[in-house]
Amino acid sequence: MLIWIALTALLLFSAATYMAARRKAVAATGGKPVLLHSLPGYYGSYAALWVGAPAALLILLFAMFGGRMEEALLRADPPAAVQALTAPQQDVFFDDARAIAHGGQPSETIYEGDLKTALDAKAAKAAHLQNLIQYGSVALGALLALAGIMIAYPRIGPQFRARNKVEGWIAGLFIACSVTAILTTAGIVASLVWESWRFFQAVPIHEFLFGMEWNPQIAMRADQYAGTGAFGAVPLFVGTFLIMMIAMLVAAPIGLYSAIYLSEYASPLTRSVVKPLLEILAGVPTVVYGFFAALTVGPIFRSFFNWIGAQLVGGSFDGLGQYLMQVQNQMALVAGAVMGIMLIPFVSSLSDDIINAVPQSLRDGSLAMGATRSETVKKVVLPAALPGIMAALLLAVSRAVGETMIVTMAAGLQAKTTLNPLDTVTTVTVQIVTLLTGDQEFDSPKTLSAFGLGLTLFVVTLMLNIIALRIVQKYREQYD
Amino acid sequence: MTDAAIPTAASLRQTVEARLKKRHAQEMRFRLYGRMAIIVALCFLALLLGRIVTQGYSTFVDYRIAVPVYLDPARIDKADPTGANYDMLVAQSILTKLGEQDDDLGEKSGKVMEIMSNDLGFQLLKMVREDPSLIGKTITVTGPVKSDAALYFKGQIKRSTPQDSRKLDDQQLDWMDKLKASGAVTSGFNVSFLTNSDSTEPEQAGVLGAIVGSAMMLLVTAVLAVPIGVLAATYLEEFAPKNRWTDIIEVNINNLAAVPSIVYGLLGLAVFSNWLAVPRSSPLLGGLVLALMALPTIIIATRSALKAVPPSIREAALGVGASRTQTVFHHVLPLAMPGVMTGAILSLAHALGETAPLLMIGMISFVPGVPEGFTGAATVLPVQVFIWENASERGFHERTAAAIIVLLVFMIIMNLAAILVRRRFERRW
Incomplete structure (x- = not known):
C-alpha cells in the first residue's frame, strides 16, 4: 500500500x-x-x-x-x-x-x-x-x-541538447527490453541447471540417464522399508518416444497431404475456407484436447479393442484376444493419436509455407515437359522442399515431446519400458507435472528430479529447434 | 531385329495411351489422398467441437426446486440459529409436499437430501441469520436440485438402468417425477453457472472465479509482455547494429519461441516463486510466467509488422529532420500498430489457453471464491477445466465441457478481435 x-x-x-x-x-x-x-x-x-x-x-x-x-x-x-x-x-x-x-x-x-x-x-x-x-x-x-x-x-x-539526452534514456530502455529475452534464457538455464545439479548430487547422472527403473518414492521416515526411490529415466524417455512416434504417424501424412493439396490443387476459394478451419484446430487449447482424449477417444478405443478381443477369444488368437479384452483407457495410442490431431495444422501450415517457397519456374518447367501435376509434386516440388519439410517435421517432434496437457490427462502414470501402443506408458512431461503438483520439498530428490527431467527436455527440444531452424535458413537462402 | 521391336504408329499410340491412363489414375489417386487428408482433419475438428458442445450444452439448463419451509421455533434456537439442521427442515418440507411421512430413522429425509442441493439449507441459514424474526413463519426457498437429480431430468440417468448401478433408486425417481409434475421443480437457463465460483458440489459450481482469475492474469501478462515485446522488437528491427550480440539475441528469441511451455513453469517455480517469493497460485505469478512465454511471439509478430512498413516512410521523416527515435515513434510504429496489435492479441489468446506452466506454480488448488487480488490465490479457466476433469462426480463432466465452451467463446472473441483489427486498419503499400 x-x-x-x-x-x-x-x-x-x-x-x-x-x-x-x-x-x-x-x-x-x-x-x-x-x-x-x-x-x-x-x-x-x-x-x-x-x-x-x-x-x-x-x-x-x-x-x-x-x-x-x-x-x-x-x-x-x-x-x-x-x-x-x-x-x-x-x-x-x-x-x-x-x-x-x-x-x-x-x-x-x-x-x-x-x-x-x-x-x-x-x-x-x-x-x-x-x-x-x-x-x-x-x-x-x-x-x-x-x-x-x-x-x-x-x-x-x-x-x-535535451532531445539527444532523452533519446539516450530511450535507447537504454530499448536495450533493457531486448536483454529481457536473454535474461529469460539465462533464467531458464540457470534455474534448471542449478536445481538439477542439486538433484545429481543425490542421484548420479548416469543412473538418471541410463537407469531402467523409475519409481520416485521417497520415504517419509528414514527407516521405512524400500526407502530409496529409483530415478532411472529410460522408461520415461521410451514412453515419450512412443507417444511422439504415434503422434507423428498421424500428423505427418495428414498434415503433408493437406499442405500439398492446399498449395498445388485447391482453388483459392477452397484454400480460403479450409486454411482458417485448420487454424481453429491449432488454436484450441491443449487442455481441451486432453479432455477430448480422456473422455471421448479413450473410451471409444478401449471398447473397440475390447470388442475385437471378444471376437478373438476362443479362436486361434486366444491369447491376443485375452490381452485386448483387458486394454485400458489410458493407452499410449489414445494420447498419441490426439496429439497427432493437434499437430496436423502445425505440420500443414509450416509445409504449406515451404512448398509455396519453391519457385514457380520449377513447376512450370516440369509441367511443360508433360509431367502430370502429381508427378511434378513428387519428382520436382517435394525433393526441392525436402529439407524444409524435414525441418517442419523436426519442429513438430519438438512440440510433441514438450506437449504436456494431453499426456497428463490421457496417458498413465505407470513407468514402463515398452513400445506396445496399447500399453500404458508415462512421459517426461507427465512426471514433471505429477512430481510438482503435490507437496514440494526443495531438498528431496523427488521434487528435484522434476528439474532433472526439465533440463533433459529443454536440451532435447533446443537441439531439435536449432537443427530445424538451421535447415530452414539454409534452404531459404537457396531460393532467395 | 524382328518386326515386333519396331513400334507401329498404332501400337505406340496404344502403349502411350495405356501409360497415360495409368498416369492419370495415379494423378487422381494422389489428388484423392490430398482431399482425404483435409476431410479427415476437418472431421476431427467437427468431432472435437461437436463432442464438447453435446457434452456441455446441458449444463446451461438447470433444474430448480421451490419449497415452502415452515421455520419451526421448536427446532431453531433463537439465540443460536446456526445450530439447527436446515437441510433436514427442507427435506421434511419436501416430503410433506410429496404427501409422505418421514420415518423415525430419517431414512426418507436422507433420501430426499440426495436429490436436493444443500444450497437450500444454506439459503435458509443465511435468511434466518439476517432476520431472526422469520422463525415461526413459512418461507419459500428456491435452489438447484442435486446434480444427480438434474442428470435424471436431463435423461442422462435412465430409469431403464438397473437400480443397483445408478445412484438414485426408484423411489427417488418417483418423487422427482412427482415434484416435476406438481410444478415444484422448474427448469431454466443456468445463470448460477456463470455467477458462482468453484464448489465441491457440482450443482453449485460455476466459472465466475475462473473467468475473473483469467482476466486478472491476462492483464498482468499484457501489461508486461506487450510493451517489453514491442520495444525489444523495435530496437532489434530499427536501431540495433548488425553484430554478434544482436545475432545472439535473434537466435535466442527464435529458440525461446519453441521452448515447451512446461519449462517456463519450471522457471517460474524456481525463480519467481522460490527465489523472488512471489505468492504461489496468484494471478501475478501466473501473469509473469505467461508474459515470458508470450514475449518471443510478440517480438516476432512486431518485427514482421515493422518490416512491412516501407523504407520510404522512414526516409521521408529523416529527410525533414526528424531524429531516428522520432521517426520510429511518430511514423513507423503507428503505421505498424495494426500488425502489432493483431500479433499481441493472438499471443494473449494463446496465453489464455495455456495450462501446463500454471500447474507448476500451484494454480491447481481449490479456490472457492473470486480471487481477492493480484497476490491472492486464484484459479483460471483452463486449470478449472483440468481440475473438474479429474473430479469423480459425474455432474462435473458436463460442467467441464461447459467450462471449455466458455473458454472457447473467449478465445473466439479474441481471435475475432484480431481479425477485425487486421481488416479494419491493415494497409497495403
Missing part, C-alpha cells in the same frame, strides 16, 4: 518537474521557443526522467527483494534455542515469526519456554525490519528524486 502511495506521489512530482523544466527552458529564450536546441517538451521530459526513473526503479527493486532482505536480516543471529532446532524446523520458526509480524496465518507448531520468547522477539523484530525496509526505501527514493532534480534542473538552458 505504502509503495503505491509513494509511486503515485513520485508520478505527480515528476509531472510537476516536467512542467517546471519546460517553462524554464521556454523562459530562458525570452518566450521564443524556436531558439531552443530541442522542442520544449524534451526539456521537461529530461528533468522528469531524472526525477522519476531512478527513484521508481529503486522503490520497485525494494518491493521485489524487500521480503528476502527482511528474512536474511531476521535469520542473521538466531538465538541459542533456535539454533538447536533442525533446519526445516528453523524454516518453520522464521516463517511463523514473519507470519505473526505481518498478521498472517502461522503454522500450528506449539512453541514453549525459550522458543516462545525467541519467537516473540523475532516477530517484533520482523515487524520492525519490515517498517524499516519500507520507509527506508521510500526515503531513499525521495532522496534520489531530489538528487535527480538537482542534477537535471540547473542544466536546462537554450544550448542544452
Whole structure:
C-alpha cells in the first residue's frame, strides 16, 4: 500500500518537474521557443526522467527483494534455542515469526519456554525490519528524486541538447527490453541447471540417464522399508518416444497431404475456407484436447479393442484376444493419436509455407515437359522442399515431446519400458507435472528430479529447434 | 531385329495411351489422398467441437426446486440459529409436499437430501441469520436440485438402468417425477453457472472465479509482455547494429519461441516463486510466467509488422529532420500498430489457453471464491477445466465441457478481435 502511495506521489512530482523544466527552458529564450536546441517538451521530459526513473526503479527493486532482505536480516543471529532446532524446523520458526509480524496465518507448531520468547522477539523484530525496509526505501527514493532534480534542473538552458539526452534514456530502455529475452534464457538455464545439479548430487547422472527403473518414492521416515526411490529415466524417455512416434504417424501424412493439396490443387476459394478451419484446430487449447482424449477417444478405443478381443477369444488368437479384452483407457495410442490431431495444422501450415517457397519456374518447367501435376509434386516440388519439410517435421517432434496437457490427462502414470501402443506408458512431461503438483520439498530428490527431467527436455527440444531452424535458413537462402 | 521391336504408329499410340491412363489414375489417386487428408482433419475438428458442445450444452439448463419451509421455533434456537439442521427442515418440507411421512430413522429425509442441493439449507441459514424474526413463519426457498437429480431430468440417468448401478433408486425417481409434475421443480437457463465460483458440489459450481482469475492474469501478462515485446522488437528491427550480440539475441528469441511451455513453469517455480517469493497460485505469478512465454511471439509478430512498413516512410521523416527515435515513434510504429496489435492479441489468446506452466506454480488448488487480488490465490479457466476433469462426480463432466465452451467463446472473441483489427486498419503499400 505504502509503495503505491509513494509511486503515485513520485508520478505527480515528476509531472510537476516536467512542467517546471519546460517553462524554464521556454523562459530562458525570452518566450521564443524556436531558439531552443530541442522542442520544449524534451526539456521537461529530461528533468522528469531524472526525477522519476531512478527513484521508481529503486522503490520497485525494494518491493521485489524487500521480503528476502527482511528474512536474511531476521535469520542473521538466531538465538541459542533456535539454533538447536533442525533446519526445516528453523524454516518453520522464521516463517511463523514473519507470519505473526505481518498478521498472517502461522503454522500450528506449539512453541514453549525459550522458543516462545525467541519467537516473540523475532516477530517484533520482523515487524520492525519490515517498517524499516519500507520507509527506508521510500526515503531513499525521495532522496534520489531530489538528487535527480538537482542534477537535471540547473542544466536546462537554450544550448542544452535535451532531445539527444532523452533519446539516450530511450535507447537504454530499448536495450533493457531486448536483454529481457536473454535474461529469460539465462533464467531458464540457470534455474534448471542449478536445481538439477542439486538433484545429481543425490542421484548420479548416469543412473538418471541410463537407469531402467523409475519409481520416485521417497520415504517419509528414514527407516521405512524400500526407502530409496529409483530415478532411472529410460522408461520415461521410451514412453515419450512412443507417444511422439504415434503422434507423428498421424500428423505427418495428414498434415503433408493437406499442405500439398492446399498449395498445388485447391482453388483459392477452397484454400480460403479450409486454411482458417485448420487454424481453429491449432488454436484450441491443449487442455481441451486432453479432455477430448480422456473422455471421448479413450473410451471409444478401449471398447473397440475390447470388442475385437471378444471376437478373438476362443479362436486361434486366444491369447491376443485375452490381452485386448483387458486394454485400458489410458493407452499410449489414445494420447498419441490426439496429439497427432493437434499437430496436423502445425505440420500443414509450416509445409504449406515451404512448398509455396519453391519457385514457380520449377513447376512450370516440369509441367511443360508433360509431367502430370502429381508427378511434378513428387519428382520436382517435394525433393526441392525436402529439407524444409524435414525441418517442419523436426519442429513438430519438438512440440510433441514438450506437449504436456494431453499426456497428463490421457496417458498413465505407470513407468514402463515398452513400445506396445496399447500399453500404458508415462512421459517426461507427465512426471514433471505429477512430481510438482503435490507437496514440494526443495531438498528431496523427488521434487528435484522434476528439474532433472526439465533440463533433459529443454536440451532435447533446443537441439531439435536449432537443427530445424538451421535447415530452414539454409534452404531459404537457396531460393532467395 | 524382328518386326515386333519396331513400334507401329498404332501400337505406340496404344502403349502411350495405356501409360497415360495409368498416369492419370495415379494423378487422381494422389489428388484423392490430398482431399482425404483435409476431410479427415476437418472431421476431427467437427468431432472435437461437436463432442464438447453435446457434452456441455446441458449444463446451461438447470433444474430448480421451490419449497415452502415452515421455520419451526421448536427446532431453531433463537439465540443460536446456526445450530439447527436446515437441510433436514427442507427435506421434511419436501416430503410433506410429496404427501409422505418421514420415518423415525430419517431414512426418507436422507433420501430426499440426495436429490436436493444443500444450497437450500444454506439459503435458509443465511435468511434466518439476517432476520431472526422469520422463525415461526413459512418461507419459500428456491435452489438447484442435486446434480444427480438434474442428470435424471436431463435423461442422462435412465430409469431403464438397473437400480443397483445408478445412484438414485426408484423411489427417488418417483418423487422427482412427482415434484416435476406438481410444478415444484422448474427448469431454466443456468445463470448460477456463470455467477458462482468453484464448489465441491457440482450443482453449485460455476466459472465466475475462473473467468475473473483469467482476466486478472491476462492483464498482468499484457501489461508486461506487450510493451517489453514491442520495444525489444523495435530496437532489434530499427536501431540495433548488425553484430554478434544482436545475432545472439535473434537466435535466442527464435529458440525461446519453441521452448515447451512446461519449462517456463519450471522457471517460474524456481525463480519467481522460490527465489523472488512471489505468492504461489496468484494471478501475478501466473501473469509473469505467461508474459515470458508470450514475449518471443510478440517480438516476432512486431518485427514482421515493422518490416512491412516501407523504407520510404522512414526516409521521408529523416529527410525533414526528424531524429531516428522520432521517426520510429511518430511514423513507423503507428503505421505498424495494426500488425502489432493483431500479433499481441493472438499471443494473449494463446496465453489464455495455456495450462501446463500454471500447474507448476500451484494454480491447481481449490479456490472457492473470486480471487481477492493480484497476490491472492486464484484459479483460471483452463486449470478449472483440468481440475473438474479429474473430479469423480459425474455432474462435473458436463460442467467441464461447459467450462471449455466458455473458454472457447473467449478465445473466439479474441481471435475475432484480431481479425477485425487486421481488416479494419491493415494497409497495403
